[in-house]
Amino acid sequence: MKVFKFGGASIKDAKAVRNMVDIIEIYHQEPLLVVVSAMGKTTNALEVVQAAAWENGDWKTEWEKRKMFHDEMMANLFADPEHEVFAVVDTLYFQLEEILQTAWEDFNAMYDAVVSFGEILSSTIIAHYINTRGIACKWLDARSVIKTDERFREAWISWDMTTQRIKMDVPMLLEEGMVLTQGFIGSTISGETTTLAREGSDFSAAIFANALDAESATIWKDVPGILNADPKRVANTVKFEEISYYEAAEMTFYGASVIHPKTIKPLADKEIPLLVKSFEHPEDEGTRIHRGLKTAPLPNIIFKDNQVMMTFKVRDLAFLNEENLSLIFHLLNRFNIKLNMLQNTALSLTVCFDNRLEKIQEVKEALEDQFIITFQEDLQLITLRNYTIPLVEEYSAAHEIIAEQKSRSVFQLLVRQLD
Numbered sequence: 076m077k078v079f080k081f082g083g084a085s086i087k088d089a090k091a092v093r094n095m096v097d098i099i100e101i102y103h104q105e106p107l108l109v110v111v112s113a114m115g116k117t118t119n120a121l122e123v124v125q126a127a128a129w130e131n132g133d134w135k136t137e138w139e140k141r142k143m144f145h146d147e148m149m150a151n152l153f154a155d156p157e158h159e160v161f162a163v164v165d166t167l168y169f170q171l172e173e174i175l176q177t178a179w180e181d182f183n184a185m186y187d188a189v190v191s192f193g194e195i196l197s198s199t200i201i202a203h204y205i206n207t208r209g210i211a212c213k214w215l216d217a218r219s220v221i222k223t224d225e226r227f228r229e230a231w232i233s234w235d236m237t238t239q240r241i242k243m244d245v246p247m248l249l250e251e252g253m254v255l256t257q258g259f260i261g262s263t264i265s266g267e268t269t270t271l272a273r274e275g276s277d278f279s280a281a282i283f284a285n286a287l288d289a290e291s292a293t294i295w296k297d298v299p300g301i302l303n304a305d306p307k308r309v310a311n312t313v314k315f316e317e318i319s320y321y322e323a324a325e326m327t328f329y330g331a332s333v334i335h336p337k338t339i340k341p342l343a344d345k346e347i348p349l350l351v352k353s354f355e356h357p358e359d360e361g362t363r364i365h366r367g368l369k370t371a372p373l374p375n376i377i378f379k380d381n382q383v384m385m386t387f388k389v390r391d392l393a394f395l396n397e398e399n400l401s402l403i404f405h406l407l408n409r410f411n412i413k414l415n416m417l418q419n420t421a422l423s424l425t426v427c428f429d430n431r432l433e434k435i436q437e438v439k440e441a442l443e444d445q446f447i448i449t450f451q452e453d454l455q456l457i458t459l460r461n462y463t464i465p466l467v468e469e470y471s472a473a474h475e476i477i478a479e480q481k482s483r484s485v486f487q488l489l490v491r492q493l494d
């Protein structure tokens with residue numbers, strides 16, 4: 076069996092959804108599980124709705140716009156205005172409005188309950204539409220099989236339970252037709268909705284592929300495959316025909332946003348190839364990520380925006396020893412901060428991480444007694460993997476460099492973010 080994943084860009088309007096189903100039509104004769112994300116920018120919109128509702132502000136204006144977006148999508152896809160999908164989606168709207176009017180104690184739990192509706196709505200509409208195209212399609216609520224802990228907004232998978240449930244439920248459904256489910260969402264043991272962190276639908280596809288021992292997982296994107304850089308930022312990019320799991324894992328770690336970083340491991344563990352293909356040109360080869368390549372890795376350029384650099388300096392002239400370092404790392408881990416670069420001297424440690432709301436304040440409050448803490452925002456991290464000297468010179472000359480670091484294959488420049 077195969078697993079496909081279609082992200083927000085591939086289902087951003089009715090034309091895109093029709094194109095997605097054209098692709099499915101080619102493959103649905105063999106067992107197929109399809110994971111979808113929310114349509115277009117719905118997740119961003121629902122984040123705004125939820126934040127407004129949390130503050131008892133005006134959530135209705137943005138929500139009405141999102142409802143209209145989905146209504147227009149359905150009007151475009153379903154010729155029959157009496158089609159049952161309209162009533163089903165109305166019920167979902169009603170459920171979400173109830174959630175938005177509930178008094179929540181935990182911001183993150185409320186976030187997951189609300190934002191997950193992006194995927195629930197898209198999968199409901201698309202499953203009905205696929206059926207109208209004469210393809211048998213079973214809708215699966217991913218929350219019934221993807222089980223997680225209670226870290227709302229960035230939940231961790233309970234692997235044993237998830238694998239067991241997928242193995243128990245999905246093969247039966249696949250006997251009746253293709254299965255359509257949601258990326259990004261799961262639930263706790265007690266049934267509360269969780270999400271796997273932004274852009275987590277690629278990871279969901281990898282989880283399903285792993286549990287079902289799929290022959291391959293295909294992620295359909297608006298690019299021809301994995302390129303040596305984001306084509307939105309760099310001209311004349313080159314597509315990789317194939318790369319190793321190792322290369323792909325490193326690229327995503329440093330911030331190549333084409334695939335979610337957690338996607339690679341579940342596939343590599345079972346040696347399931349990952350194909351990244353263009354939904355605009357489905358006949359083209361795309362990029363194949365698999366095991367054991369001997370080819371020399373090519374240079375690639377990766378950008379990470381909105382970085383903060385933080386320096387911890389000892390308060391006396393005692394050196395920054397292992398005990399100090401472990402205290403800092405322990406707290407960074409507790410606040411779920413992933414370091415993108417780090418440097419140390421005898422008296423200080425400098426780290427760089429994604430500048431997310433409240434993180435700087437949390438770290439400062441926790442460690443200010445022990446260290447002098449300074450920080451600088453609005454930075455960009457540029458990672459040049461398998462770099463060449465001319466590439467380093469080109470990027471160094473074009474930016475104001477705040478810090479830099481190099482190893483044998485990776486050159487990192489922390490620079491002031493250009494507008």
Ligand SMILES: Nc1ncnc2c1ncn2[C@@H]1O[C@H](COP(=O)(O)OP(=O)(O)O)[C@@H](O)[C@H]1O
Pocket residue numbers: 081082083084085274295296297298300301302303304305306307331332333334
């Ligand atoms: N190395 C890269 N190769 C290809 N695309 C990249 C790369 N790095 C970043 N991207 C960006 O990833 C985008 C596709 O990912 P994303 O927008 O998350 O898709 P979706 O949300 O539809 O799953 C591309 O449009 C491109 O701008």
Ligand SMILES: N[C@@H](CC(=O)OP(=O)(O)O)C(=O)O
Pocket residue numbers: 081082083084112113118119193258259272273274275276277
């Ligand atoms: N809809 C979620 C999950 C996701 O992965 O989306 P996409 O596949 O469009 O990146 C998000 O926007 O974060």
